[in-house]
Amino acid sequence: MPLSRWSSPWSIAVWLLGALLVLFVAGPLARLLLQARPASLAAAFRDPELMASLWLTVLTATSATICSLFLGVPLAYLLARVPFPGRRVVAGLVELPVVVPHPVAGIALLLFLGRQSPTGRALGALGLEFVSHVPGIIAGMLFVSAPIVVSAAREAFRGVDPKLERVARTLGDTGWDAFRRVTLPIAGRSVLAGAVLAWARSVSEFGSIVILTYNPKVASILIYDRFTLFGLPAAVPAAVVLLLLALVVFVVVQLLAPEGGVRR
């Protein structure tokens, strides 16, 4: 049944309900953008603490995304292509962080990576400290964003016919070459779109980081900090700056959305 015309009560109901949700999402964001005065926004961009926090956020989110890609793409390829025992269990495990409340993820990471745990002591001996250190921020971001990369890459690889790689192998490619020259270029846009989403998810992470590494402060924690200490007017400019950053990412994801991938 076409919904492009106001032809029936059912169509009207569908359009109305959809519009309500769009309003609910767009309304608060628009209100926040309108709330910021140009002067306070300009001051925010000159605020060294906010800028340092934003820089730290971008740096740690980028690090977490690179880790997600480095570890997640091979796993996604295995999940998409290789029928190994326990594949469904592994696939479920990797997606588990999506349903774990983020403070719970923070506590779990604290127990796993803190100095009291064998893992934390072993990594500490290698000079890798997590609690109240930058690696803790990256760990929290990686925990919540890796499922996005794995899921996007797995679906992208599933969309590439394995016979394309087989053809490449008969044309002299090793398995790695076939992946690099055929599968990755075809699936690349979707994997990259997943990575950008994961990056955005990392930037917005708060729950697990606040438990692992309150200081140094990433942007989400700084905004929370200013809200609780100085009230709404102090938090709004920083919030608007973070929202603008999210909007840039949103546009990038839209531009990266796959178009079908066949050259004409």
Next chain:
Amino acid sequence: MIRLEGVGLRLGGFALSEIGFEIPAGGYGLVIGPTGSGKTTLLEAIAGHLPLTSGRIVLRDRDVTEAAPERRRIGFVYQHYHLFPHMTVGENIGYGLREQGTAGRGHRVRELAELLNLTPLLDRGIGGLSGGEQQRIALARALAPRPGILLLDEPFAAVDPATRRALRRELRAIHEREGTTTLQVTHDFEDAMQLGDVVAVLAGGRIAQLGAPEQVFRFPNSAFVAEFIGTGTVLRGVVQRLSHDGSAEGTEAVGGGRFAARFRSGALDLEVAAEREGAAYAVLRPADLMVSRTATAGPAPRNRFAARVTRVEHGAAVAHVHLDVEGTALVAAVMTTTAEELDLVAGLTVMVGVKATAIHLI
């Protein structure tokens, strides 16, 4: 040269067993079989994409059973072409030539493009190409590195009949020009008759019959092969030895270790040359059935019987006449001009003759 020795493999619930044949260097072999018989699986095993559970694969006198696909120097063309969607036609053709310099690669790509009438397409992407064009590109891509061995998976399955005929001619010409040892999978015996030096009929993961296409067509070794490749009408019946006086007792040798006998199937009672008595299948090839309007017309074979025409399929040169002999269906092939002269139409009763030695018993 492609030689398979006792090749077996398991893929889920399906298995290939005891596959063995050889295609000499420069030869053209075909594997024919129904859907699900393991044809593509066999090709993928030869290409090294699937591990064997038993047997050996020998290519160019070298055992490649354990070799990786990229070390087998094989060109592979899949049924649905599988062109690389992110590349132009020229990049697709030149994909396997990266170890050659730009000049060498360009020269070989242009050479194949010219051979396969692809030159105008070289710089465009693969979107919107016809099935025939895609097939030619896939073929050019496979041939570009001069693999010496070419594996073709149902190369004509997704193209129209006219393109199929043209591609068959081109394929045979390219095969002779490039001197590749070729193994083609097909479900159409016409491909085998027109292209192949040797044909293997595959059924349920095993070779049902192996031989020259003409030999397999004329002398199928089982009812399955006869029915699948369309040799002719397959009748199930009983063979009984004939005496000198024509009664079913005593013996009368007809040469080649065969003896005169009667084959009975339903209403049909045919004189045949048999090698053994008992239950058997008789294959009646359409071209061996002689159709006439009267009992006296034409030569007089040992078997003559009346039949009713149920349908006539007129082809360009040959007409297929569907006949009914008291409930037993037969098909005869006559020249279209003969069918018109005899005015063969459904419902007409005709006389059918067939030589005893033309009936193939299985």
